[in-house]
Amino acid sequence: MTPLSRPQMAWRAAQDIENGWCVNLGIGLPTIVSDHIPPGREIVFHSENGLLGMGPKPGPNEADPDLINAGKGLTTLITGGSFFHHADAFLMIRGGHLDLSIMGAFEVSERGDLANWTTEDPNFPPGVGGAMDLAVGAKRVRVLLEHTTKDGSPRIKVKCAYPLTAERCVSRIYTNLAVIDVTPEGLIVREIVDGLSFEELQQKTEAPLKLANDWRPLVAKPAH
Amino acid sequence: MINKQVASVAAALEGIRDGATILSAGFGAVGAPDDLLDGLLAMGVRELVVVSNNAGSGTRGLAALIDAGLVRKVICSFPRTDDPRAFDAAYKAGRIELELVPQGIISERMRAGAAGLGGFYSPVGVGTKLVDGKEEREIDGKRYVFEKPLRGDVALLRAHRADRWGNLAYRKSARNFNPVMAMAAELTVVQTKQLVELGDIDPECVHTPGIFVDRVVVV
Numbered sequence: 001m002t003p004l005s006r007p008q009m010a011w012r013a014a015q016d017i018e019n020g021w022c023v024n025l026g027i028g029l030p031t032i033v034s035d036h037i038p039p040g041r042e043i044v045f046h047s048e049n050g051l052l053g054m055g056p057k058p059g060p061n062e063a064d065p066d067l068i069n070a071g072k073g074l075t076t077l078i079t080g081g082s083f084f085h086h087a088d089a090f091l092m093i094r095g096g097h098l099d100l101s102i103m104g105a106f107e108v109s110e111r112g113d114l115a116n117w118t119t120e121d122p123n124f125p126p127g128v129g130g131a132m133d134l135a136v137g138a139k140r141v142r143v144l145l146e147h148t149t150k151d152g153s154p155r156i157k158v159k160c161a162y163p164l165t166a167e168r169c170v171s172r173i174y175t176n177l178a179v180i181d182v183t184p185e186g187l188i189v190r191e192i193v194d195g196l197s198f199e200e201l202q203q204k205t206e207a208p209l210k211l212a213n214d215w216r217p218l219v220a221k222p223a224h
Numbered sequence: 225m226i227n228k229q230v231a232s233v234a235a236a237l238e239g240i241r242d243g244a245t246i247l248s249a250g251f252g253a254v255g256a257p258d259d260l261l262d263g264l265l266a267m268g269v270r271e272l273v274v275v276s277n278n279a280g281s282g283t284r285g286l287a288a289l290i291d292a293g294l295v296r297k298v299i300c301s302f303p304r305t306d307d308p309r310a311f312d313a314a315y316k317a318g319r320i321e322l323e324l325v326p327q328g329i330i331s332e333r334m335r336a337g338a339a340g341l342g343g344f345y346s347p348v349g350v351g352t353k354l355v356d357g358k359e360e361r362e363i364d365g366k367r368y369v370f371e372k373p374l375r376g377d378v379a380l381l382r383a384h385r386a387d388r389w390g391n392l393a394y395r396k397s398a399r400n401f402n403p404v405m406a407m408a409a410e411l412t413v414v415q416t417k418q419l420v421e422l423g424d425i426d427p428e429c430v431h432t433p434g435i436f437v438d439r440v441v442v443v
Contacts, residue, residue, distance in 0.1 A: 048327060049251040049397050065254070066384075066396040072252040072306065083396055085403040085431075086251075086277075087335045090328025094348065125279075125315045125322055127302035128354065133328035136347045167351040 001195035003176035008220035009144055011036040013102055013174045016142075022046055024093065024134060026103035027071040029144050033102055044080075046098055048130040050089045053081025070130070093130065094137035101138035103131060105145045105170075107160040110207035112170040112182040114143065115162035128165075135166035147175035147204055154206040156180070156187070177201060179218060186210055191218035228390045228440045229419060233263035236413045236441040240378055242269050243296075247334065247376035247405040248276040248286060252305055255398035257380040258285040259415050259443040264380075265289050271296045275334075275376060277327060277401060279303035279311035290314050299374075301327035324354065329371055331404050337373035338407035346371050379409035383432070386416040387423075390437025391430045399431060406436040413439045 004012065006029055014036035017023055024046045025033050034056070037043055045054040048070050055076035058064070062076060069075040077083075092098060107115040114135055118126035135141055145155055156173065173180040178201055179191040189211050192201055198211045230236045237260065240246075246264070250256025256276075264272070265288050272295045279298045280287030287310035289295050295314075303311050303322060314320040325333070326348050336344055345368035349355040359370040381402045384395035392414060394402055406412050419442050 047397075049254075049400050051397055064396065066398040068252065068254050068397050072254075077396070083399055085399050086327070086331040086401045087404045090331055094328055094346075123316070125303045125311065126324055127304055128324055128326050129302040130327040132326040132348045132352065132354065136350070137328075163354075164352045166349075 001193060003147075003193060004218065004220050007032060007036070009174055009176055012179065012218065012220050013142065013144055014038070016172070017041065017043055017100060019043070021099035022052070022097065023100045023102070024048065024098050024138065026101070026131070026134070027129075028104045030102040030104060031069070031071060046089075046092060047075070048089050048093065050084050050086060051075070051077060051081065052084075053078045055081070090130070090133050093133045096137060096139055098138040100140045100142065101134040102142050102144060103134060105143040105155070106162050107155050107157055108143055108145070108170050108173055109157050109160050110182070110187050112168045113160050114141070114165045114170050115160040116143075116165050118163055120163065131165050135169040140171050141169045142172040142174065143170050144174045147177040152204070154204055157206040177204065177218070180209070188212050189215055191216050193218045227388045228434070228437060229388055230439050230441050233259055233415070233441055233443065234266070236260065236415070236439045237263045237267060239411070240264065240267065240269055243271045243273075244269065244377040245273040245275065247379040247409050248274055249379070249381045249400065249402040249405045251277050251397065251400040253281060255382050255394065255400045255402055256285055257382040257415050260380040260413060261285040261289055265292055265294065268294070270294050273297045273299065275299045275330065275374065277301055277330065278305050279308065281305035282307045283310070287311070290320060293319065295320060297321040297323065299323040299325060299330070301325055301330055326354070330374070331401060333371055333374035334404045334408040336371075337375035338404065341373060343370055343372045345369065374408065376405070376409040377411065379405040379412040381406055381412065381414045383414050383416045385418045385420050385425055386414055386437075386440045387420050387425060387434070388440070389422060390414065390434035390440055391425050392432040392437065393425050393429055394431050403432050406432045411439075412437050413441070415441055415443045417443065
């Protein structure tokens with residue numbers, strides 16, 4: 001069994017983004033989803049700090065210190081893009097104007113509760129950024145996370161142990177082992193990596209899973 | 225003649241008192257009024273409450289104010305940046321209070337304050353510990369919490385260009401919190417590198433009309 005690499009997880013999430021969607025990508029792993037959009041789809045990327053039509057990282061001669069993304073890294077604007085102020089950027093988020101938000105997560109619950117803003121580590125001040133606005137406002141919220149913690153504990157739980165970002169907001173979960181939908185009937189497994197059985201996947205997951213009748217192997221490009 | 229230009233950073237900050245609530249624009253370092261924040265440090269005003277998306281980076285601007293012990297409380301969405309040493313040290317030592325507010329709620333609370341509204345009901349944070357103690361209400365079957373308006377005694381901004389009436393234009397993602405903070409304070413102070421003639425900023429492209437601006441200083 002070979003779990004997906006982080007770029008492969010981003011690639012898998014990118015395949016489900018439909019032509020014409022306005023999409024916000026969270027900081028960390030979701031940021032690289034934009035590198036894997038299938039050719040021929042025109043996607044408008046939104047950044048909470050006031051951009052629509054965010055492009056790739058700048059080349060050596062394109063860097064502009066006034067043009068950054070949500071993670072505060074340098075970025076670019078594609079033709080057709082626009083700038084606006086923060087209150088409008090979040091009006092777009094909360095008002096249901098974004099088709100999709102993809103965020104990282106510490107934990108997700110079986111009913112789609114999301115925990116991704118604090119581990120309550122007293123050594124680090126908490127930060128919420130735009131996560132709570134995105135979680136309640138985007139038309140769809142999908143998350144990317146490793147299936148288990150480094151010591152093998154499940155991250156997909158009956159109930160989140162970490163403080164919530166929002167209740168019942170996540171509709172699809174991409175992990176390094178599976179693609180899982182959050183539905184009124186519970187968690188439905190759509191795809192599993194080759195060499196891992198449904199029973200083995202369930203052992204790595206605290207919340208009960210159901211296997212979709214039409215489930216498929218989770219096969220991801222790129223190879224690295 | 226209307227002329228909002230002042231001669232120095234010190235003149236731009238004149239009258240700011242201990243305990244003031246300062247709206248400090250910027251997202252990370254972009255659009256942040258570092259020269260004005262350095263001016264506050266030189267003035268030595270204390271017990272400040274600073275509203276800013278982040279809590280300073282490196283050793284300049286807001287980080288320097290925090291490091292000097294002049295900030296009592298920060299209201300922000302995401303305190304840590306790539307170099308959060310000043311805030312981290314003050315936080316661990318218990319020298320600074322943190323009020324964490326979701327990013328879109330900070331901006332909307334200031335917009336409500338700017339617009340003369342008494343607050344608004346928001347779905348953000350419902351069911352989380354970040355809204356503990358806030359009034360909850362169901363509207364058309366959906367749960368909301370009440371958010372109060374947020375205003376400052378002073379707003380500190382950075383504009384790309386300004387004129388003597390205080391009309392402002394920003395550049396790219398440096399716009400961020402500047403327009404909403406400009407509208408939400410008793411005293412709005414702007415630093416810019418370019419003071420231009422009236423009319424040089426195309427009226428169609430004025431991002432902040434001069435009515436919201438009190439002082440402009442060229443840095």
